[in-house]
Every structure is written in C-alpha cells, then in structure tokens.
Amino acid sequence: MHTLTTGRAKWVTDNAVSYVLVALGGPFRAFTQPWNSNPKGWVSMRRRWMPAVALVGLLSLAACGGGGGDQGATGGESASRQVEVYSWWTGPGEADGLKAMRGIFEKQNPDLTFFDAAVAGGSGNNARAVLAAKLQADTPPDTFQGHAGAELQGYIKAGDLEPVNFLYDELKLKGVFPDQLVQQITVNGQIYSVPVNIHRSNVLWFSPSVLREAGVAGPPATIPEFVAALEKVKATGKIPLSIGSEWTLTHLLESVLLGSLGPDAYTALWAPGADWSTPQITRALTDFKTIVSYAGPPQDDWQPASKQVADGEAAFNIMGDWAYGFFHNPPDGGLGKQSKVDFDWAPAPGTDGTFMWLSDSFTLPKGAKNRDGAVAWLKVAASKEGQDAFNPKKGSIPARKDADPALYTDYLADALKDWSEDRLVGSIQHGVVANQPWLAAINEAVGLFQAGQDVAALQAALADAAAANAQ
Amino acid sequence: MTRMRRWLPGLLLLSPSIAAIAIFVYGMLGWNLQVAMTDRHDEISEGRFVGLTNFVQLWDQPRWHISVEHAVVFTLVFVGGALLLGWLLAFLMERGIRGEGTFRAIYLFPMAISFVATGIVWRWLMNAGTGERAVGLNALLDGLGLGFLQWQWFRDPDWGMAAMAIPAVWQMSGYVMALFLAGFRGVPDELREAARVDGASEWKVYRHIVLPLLRPVTLSALIILGHISLKVFDLIVAVAGTQVVTDVPAVFMWVAVFDSHDPAKGATIAAYIVLSVTVFVVPYLIWSVRRERRES
Structure with a gap:
C-alpha cells in the first residue's frame, strides 16, 4: 500500500x-x-x-x-515519519471521530505524519480480510484496529502482536480502565491492545408509539414478558421484531443467551471445556426460536432493520448502541429522529444490570516500520483527551472511567452510568468472547438454523464449535 | 537461422504471458491443490500431507451440501434462462426488427456493468418486504395487480437461488444474444434458399437448417455461462453478503479462508470449484480440438 x-x-x-x-x-x-x-x-x-x-x-x-x-x-x-493507522472507520460519525483523534495526534507529534489506511465495510469484515493478506506478507500496518478480546487471539498465536503491558504501566491505565475490562482482555498476563471506546450490545430499541398501540405498558424486563409483548404487537399487524442480515441474528442470540442464562452461566460458556449440551442452553435456544418466529422480513443490514423501529413500522429491535447515533444524528448520516419520542431503549430482556460490551482497540504489530509512531498513536488513543474527542462523534462511550460526563448526553449518559456500575460480560458477534474461527462457526450454525429452525441441530453445532475452538 | 527468424519473434512476444500464466495460473493451481491435501487448518501450522481427507470430510458439513445445491439451482436457472432469452432476442433481431442497432446496444449494455454494481441495484429491487412494506419488484407486482406473486426473492430458503440468478440472466442474456446473432448471420443464405426451394416451411428451415448450424455457438455459450455460474462470487456477495441462505461454493471458500482462518478447507473448496469447471471445459476443449483437426 x-x-x-x-x-x-x-x-x-x-x-x-x-x-x-x-x-x-x-x-x-x-x-x-x-x-x-x-x-x-x-x-x-x-x-x-x-x-x-x-x-x-x-x-x-x-x-x-x-x-x-x-x-x-x-x-x-x-x-520513518509516517504512521499507518489501519481501521474500518469510514462511515459518518466514526470517520469524524478518527479525524478528531488524528488532530490531537498531529498536534502532539509534529514530526510524524498520520496515514489513514481505512478499509470500508461495517464491523470490519473487509478490513480483516485485507489485513490478513498484509500480515501474511509480513508487511503489517504500524497499528491496526481490532475488537478487544478473543478476536485478536489468532494474531497473538501467530506472533503478529507485541504486548502493550509497558504502556499500561507507563500510563497507569489499569487504574483508569474498569478492572473487569482489564481482566477480560488479559491473556496469560499479557494485554495486546488499547481500547478506545466501548459499545453496548444488549440494547432493546423500541418504538413507544407501536407499544402504546399494542397495549404494551413498557419495555419487557424478562424473556417471557418479551414474548408476550411480541404476541400483542403481532395482533396489531406491525412487525413485532425487526431483523437484518445473518449476523444480526447472532447479535440477537447473544442477548437471548445472556437474558436466559444470566451473566455467570453466560460467561462460563467461553471457558475451555464448557458444557454446551445442558438443558438450560436448550431452553435458551428454544426461547431464541420463539423470539425469531416473531421476526419481520430480514432486511439487508442492521440499519434498515433499526430504521423500521424509528419509523414506527416495527416494535422492537435488539441492536448495539451504535443504533443510537444512526437514529439521533441529523440526516446525512443519521435519521434525525427524536429520542424518547420516535425511539426509546432499555436493556435487552432479562439482562438488566449487565453490560454486554465490545470495544474497538488498537494494537502494536510486530515488525511494523514505525514502532515509535505506533506507540505515539496508542498513547493518544488511550488518553482522556483522545477518547473524549473520538467518542462523542462516534456515538460511543470511552473505556476510561474518568471521562468528562458533560460530553455524553441522552442515551450516552445512560450508557456511561451503566458502564461504571453494571456487571460486564463480552459480546460474541463483536469479537470479545469467541475467536474468529469460533465466531465463523457460530454464524454458520445460526445461518443453518435460519433455514431449518432446528433447535437440536443448532445446539449440537454450537457445542461442536465450542469444542473445536475454545482455548 | 531463417527458421529461427520465423518463430523467435512470436515466442518473445508470447513469453511474458506464458511466464505469467505458468506462475499465476498453473503454479497457483498446483499450490492450492497441495494446501488442500494438508491438515493446515490454521495459519500457523505447517500442515502435514493427509491425502484426500479434506475432500471427503467436506461432505460431512451441512453447509457444503447447501452451497452445492445452491450452485446447481443457480446454474440451471442462469444458464437456461440466459440461453433461452438470448436466443429469443437474437431470433427476433434476425427476423429484421426495425431499429435493430438500438436494440442490440440496449441489450448488450448490461454486460458492460460489473456484477457488483448489478448486485447492489438488484439487492434493492429484490427487497423481501411484501404487502404494505413492498418496495422494488414486489411494489411493481403490487402496482400491476399481481400482488399474489410477491415473495421473499433471494431470501426464500427453497427457491432463493433461482431469484439470485435473475440479475445474472439480465446481465448476460445480451451477450448470448450477440453470440447467437453472429451464429444466425453465419448461416449461408444459399442453404436456406435451397431448403425453401425444396418446399420446406419456414419452421422446418429453422428446425433442420439453422438450429443444427447453431450448435457450436450454443455450446460456446453454454461453456462460457457455465463456468461463470460455477465460480460466481461477486454477484452473490453484492446482493446478500456472505450468508448461509445464499451460500455458494465460492462464498463458502471466502468464509473458510478469511473468517474461519482455515486455509486447507478453503483450498479444498477451491479445488472442487476448479474440478466442476473442468467438467464443463475439458469436453469442450476435446471437441474443439477434434473439430479443428477434422477441418484442417
């Protein structure tokens, strides 16, 4: 490149x-x-x-x-002066956030040039494919974006990444990031990335007007309440639950698993040797099947699915909190909808008190041309100033506990509060708890389930995926 | 010396492409086959030779069965549809339609578009919303009073791949038309006239004179469409991404290599794709070599 x-x-x-x-x-x-x-x-x-x-x-x-x-x-x-920063932040909001962070970086490091090597494509699928080719050819970018957690496992095993513990010590990051976050991204005592932001996965978005029309008093707090609410909405002729492409079903599955199993049993699933054949999981997957049976026609991606809620066509959508920026931002990047009127939110049914997190983070690849430049970038990404510049634009909250709360309003204020108080568990679809092959196997199982609606086959496939990939 | 002067310039001119093809086509094919016969199921391990194990084990995976079925349905609908439509268009042109040049250009234009652009437009046209939420083709059907024909298009678990073949037919039938038109024009008028003099009806002229003479063109079209169809990737990904509901071998290969990080599995699927194309191409090559020998 x-x-x-x-x-x-x-x-x-x-x-x-x-x-x-x-x-x-x-x-x-x-x-x-x-x-x-x-x-x-x-x-x-x-x-x-x-x-x-x-x-x-x-x-x-x-x-x-x-x-x-x-x-x-x-x-x-x-x-020697250029720092190649590899990300998938090209969309509205996220690209602006990256630009804001770049401004800080260039001010602090006048001798370094920022080179934006972004590859477009939501959730980083395209970017990861191009990255794989670059790593294979031993020409890594100076630093690349990855979801913090198990997604990086493959790179770590292949020896592509250098631990960044020295940065955590130098910048005292263990004191400013939540303990649970630091624990969950530590592999054998080593930390391999610097989280820039936090998104929440287990958010139930709903349309207040559709709920009123259906006679549902408020957002359902448990899965049985959720199913009852879906049934009531179905009677009105509106879409009870909007869904997008295949990955949005995996996204739904992670919230249902968490809501049905609870945080302890959910977390235990990701340890090596975990038992995926229990009746509790059968029950959770049966819940999943019931909930999916209320889904509307699958949309092309998460945006049109979430839009159905904001437009009052659908009652519920379980999607990560990047949907907030999409709903709330002015047209040309967002829908310009009014929060609490056109759309509202609650923790996904049965998951109140638990924050299912995912995080974009930056890494320090081995053998990159400009290691010092990359370290300088990581320092900006870890700093309060950098995170407070990036996150309000991206529509996420900082990983740091000491962020300026005045910058985060409306939904983001809720998220910031929950982030500091809630129990933390990692997301499946967004690379925290399952490594890349495992996630691919889970997506395949969910895709096959979509065609056959066979709970036993889904459970068997998930158990196989865990046995083959947990480590 | 004089003999060398005859073949050397030609060889020099060809040598870059010979070298490029030797390395980037046959070299890579060989490498792929070699990886497919190892147990290199992640990017780190070296991989030991395991023979045809991967080729056998692939058939244990439900997703592989789905993608093969999809490829078969897609190929049948796409090749059949494009051949029929292309033939029909060429037939109408050949009957001397007014403004033939304009029509020819119109039907050929889709071929100039990449499958990716086609896919993005057709993704919108084939939106799965029905009834009040219909857009694209479903809204068109509704407007025509054919609302009962609305369906999920490519998201239908059973016949979705037939819908997926529609954009491909749309794009390639103009090309098939061009092939057939050249074929029609290549049938000497003397033969048709001779048949008419002998009292053959116009239908019989087509049945016994023109169609048999079109056989080589049909075969070429079949080969070209067939190998496009078996390798199809860009169209599917542009329309539906890498979902199981529209999986085909090439998409499965991508997922195996880049999402599952399993080079051996990806290489095995790639080898199967090459093999399936070979089934199409090799008989054609044998046939054309034989024909050339017969003619010379």
Missing part, C-alpha cells in the same frame, strides 16, 4: 491501467460486434487478440517492476 502513495509508483500503476484499456479497445470492438464480421470472424478475432494479450502481459510485468523499484528508492525516508 505504501508504494501507491508515493508519486511515481502511482503514476506507473495509473498508466498501466490506461495502456491495458487501450490495448483491449481494438479486440473488444470485434468481441462485442461479431455480427459485423464475416462468418470466419471468430478466427480472425482470435488472431487480433494475441498481440493485445502479450502487450497486457508485458505491461503488467513492467508495472510491477516499476512499483517495486520505486519503493526501495523513496520509501525508506518517508516511512
């Missing part, structure tokens, strides 16, 4: 593309208008292709060679 940013290499790559297009132009005409050629046109076309193919081959080799040479010539000097 570095080579593309230096001037000459970019010129070469850009021009290689236009050569290819020119070279393809001639044969393409023959290819798309075969009716204009004689009956033997296909043969003559093949002859016309050959030089073009050869030319393309030559040019692409030349382009590769040019790019490689360039890196050696000019890459060294600029790389």
